[in-house]
Amino acid sequence: MIHINIAALAKLRGIRxxxxxxxxxxxxxxxxxxxxxxxxxRLVVQHIEILCELFNCSPNELFVWQPDNKAKDTPQHPLQVIRVQPLPDTIQALQQIPVAEVKKLMENLQQQKQP
Structure with a gap:
């Protein structure tokens, strides 16, 4: 079954x-x-755009898929792209990285943002 993934996106984006x-x-x-x-x-079409802008994501990232039964759970199924994945605690993960590595990570992120 396909589910709306808003709470997980908020957590991933650090929105408290x-x-x-x-x-x-x-x-x-x-x-x-x-x-x-x-x-x-269901989602209202206008909300899809609002949510994508709010979470800086694409429409497919608003949803997750959990197969209802084993028959549907094949590796080639197109819905595997949005399959439910465990969501790491972003803040906790960053807290465990040495400061020097966090600085490098931030530099890489800044470089990716530049055109």
């Missing part, structure tokens, strides 16, 4: 209060809660 960010971006309180709980079974 995703509900506030969604409301500030123009999504209603009720819908924001449903998105974050993964309880919403």
């Amino acid at each position: 209060h995703p509900h506030r960010h969604l409301i500030k971006a123009g999504i209603s309180d009720k819908v924001a809660r449903e998105y974050l709980r993964g309880k919403k079974d």
Whole structure:
């Protein structure tokens, strides 16, 4: 089954209060809660653009796939691209890297941002 991946994207982006960010971006309180709980079974087209801008992602990254049964779980299935993957705790991972390595990582990120 395909699920909305908003809470995981917020965590990955280091957004501590995703509900506030969604409301500030123009999504209603009720819908924001449903998105974050993964309880919403559809996305409004306008929300796809808002969410992609908010999380700096592509539309396919808004979703994750968990196969319902083994018959659907084949390595060649196109949905493998959005299959549920464990999400690392980004902050905790960075805290375990030596400071010099974090500085190098930040330099690499800055170079990638430059045209």
